[in-house]
Amino acid sequence: MTTLSTPLHEQLTALCSDLDTPFFVYDLDALSAHVSQLTAQNVVKLWYAVKANPLSSVLNTLDDAGFNFDVASRGELTQVLAQDIAAERVLNTGPAKSPAQIQHFLDAGVTTFVAESLNQVRWLNDAAQQHQTTLTVLLRVQLRWPAGDKNPLGGDSLTPFGLGSEQWQQLTLSDYPALDFAGLHIFQWGNMLDAAKLASLWQQMVSPLKALSNQLGMTLRILDLGGGLGVPYEPEQQPLDWDQIIDSLAAIKAEAGVQELWMELGRYAVAHCGYYLNPVVEQKENYDEHQLILAGGINHLLRPAVTGQAFPVQALRASAAADRQYHLHGPLCTALDHLGTHPLPEDLGYGDWLIFSQCGAYGFTESMPYFLCHELPAEYVFKQRQLYCIRQSENADYYLR
Numbered sequence: 511m512t513t514l515s516t517p518l519h520e521q522l523t524a525l526c527s528d529l530d531t532p533f534f535v536y537d538l539d540a541l542s543a544h545v546s547q548l549t550a551q552n553v554v555k556l557w558y559a560v561k562a563n564p565l566s567s568v569l570n571t572l573d574d575a576g577f578n579f580d581v582a583s584r585g586e587l588t589q590v591l592a593q594d595i596a597a598e599r600v601l602n603t604g605p606a607k608s609p610a611q612i613q614h615f616l617d618a619g620v621t622t623f624v625a626e627s628l629n630q631v632r633w634l635n636d637a638a639q640q641h642q643t644t645l646t647v648l649l650r651v652q653l654r655w656p657a658g659d660k661n662p663l664g665g666d667s668l669t670p671f672g673l674g675s676e677q678w679q680q681l682t683l684s685d686y687p688a689l690d691f692a693g694l695h696i697f698q699w700g701n702m703l704d705a706a707k708l709a710s711l712w713q714q715m716v717s718p719l720k721a722l723s724n725q726l727g728m729t730l731r732i733l734d735l736g737g738g739l740g741v742p743y744e745p746e747q748q749p750l751d752w753d754q755i756i757d758s759l760a761a762i763k764a765e766a767g768v769q770e771l772w773m774e775l776g777r778y779a780v781a782h783c784g785y786y787l788n789p790v791v792e793q794k795e796n797y798d799e800h801q802l803i804l805a806g807g808i809n810h811l812l813r814p815a816v817t818g819q820a821f822p823v824q825a826l827r828a829s830a831a832a833d834r835q836y837h838l839h840g841p842l843c844t845a846l847d848h849l850g851t852h853p854l855p856e857d858l859g860y861g862d863w864l865i866f867s868q869c870g871a872y873g874f875t876e877s878m879p880y881f882l883c884h885e886l887p888a889e890y891v892f893k894q895r896q897l898y899c900i901r902q903s904e905n906a907d908y909y910l911r
């Protein structure tokens with residue numbers, strides 16, 4: 511399932527013969543080709559959701575392709591600005607924007623915000639007045655369907671992201687003269703792999719959002735549809751077709767009558783460029799199960815434990831042996847440390863390596879690297895067909911006090 515190029519495979523094989531701790535590698539050549547294709551259209555303005563992978567060289571690759579940057583914390587902002595990306599190209603989303611954080615973002619020159627509460631609107635206006643500036647603000651809307659109606663979102667559980675239409679209607683826009691209310695933001699779905707279903711979901715958002723903007727007396731110039739474009743984690747899944755997505759977005763843009771359509775992409779932009787390489791410590795048979803015990807687990811790759819969905823995996827070396835079903839376990843002393851059940855060659859053992867794919871998004875920085883004091887994973891990039899180490903593996907004494 512991996513799409514490793516031959517030079518990358520050869521260099522990784524050589525590197526693994528010298529290492530005994532897990533590491534991540536990001537194929538920036540593949541990333542660059544992919545993200546340049548995403549920006550080669552004029553239907554949707556693309557922001558990169560930095561939380562998917564904040565590594566500097568990943569940010570630089572997206573910058574080169576013309577992405578802007580969606581940041582949700584001071585740390586992400588610092589990291590983006592450190593790449594010489596202008597603050598005008600930053601969008602601030604996130605449910606916990608305190609007055610102090612808002613001040614910090616204004617001091618740094620950020621002028622575009624997604625407001626998620628009535629307090630955030632007030633604090634943004636106060637800060638803008640103090641800075642004698644005008645901010646571009648999108649209101650984040652969380653839609654619900656009346657009980658009994660067919661709900662396009664499936665479940666109806668509330669999240670802290672944004673507010674319902676009814677709550678936003680309490681707002682009198684003219685009370686906030688330092689804010690330019692330019693549009694609405696909506697994002698209530700995740701990891702969608704069905705282009706037709708996505709199109710239908712977006713389509714059903716248009717009329718409630720237009721109704722809200724009318725009620726608020728706001729011209730809907732910008733519609734931001736968030737992220738949520740999925741990537742295949744299971745062998746039988748197919749990737750989304752970008753041209754089909756763009757056709758659907760063009761139709762939504764026309765129907766909503768907006769000047770600009772925005773999206774913040776995380777997973778769909780970067781997942782496929784990343785791999786996690788993990789040494790096999792041993793194979794054992796336990797009752798009727800074959801278990802592979804690995805040097806790294808959810809301490810480096812937490813997502814399977816929180817979503818129940820494993821990353822795809824292969825053995826790094828070719829093997830003529832038949833496959834068998836293995837349960838993959840990491841080094842943590844908890845049964846939660848499970849990286850899935852996968853078919854892999856029967857002859858795997860100490861000294862072999864597994865390579866997990868789709869690890870460019872929601873990998874290392876989503877994980878819990880401190881638990882049990884194992885090594886932090888190294889991070890490498892593959893650029894112009896060469897491997898470079900960005901950060902070596904570190905022992906626990908690197909951070910323990």
Ligand SMILES: *Cc1c(COP(=O)(O)O)cnc(C)c1O
Nearest residue numbers: 559603736737738774775776777
């Ligand atoms: C996480 C996030 C995204 C990106 O989501 P993906 O599913 O990775 O594309 C986009 N927008 C916001 C506001 C987010 O919090």
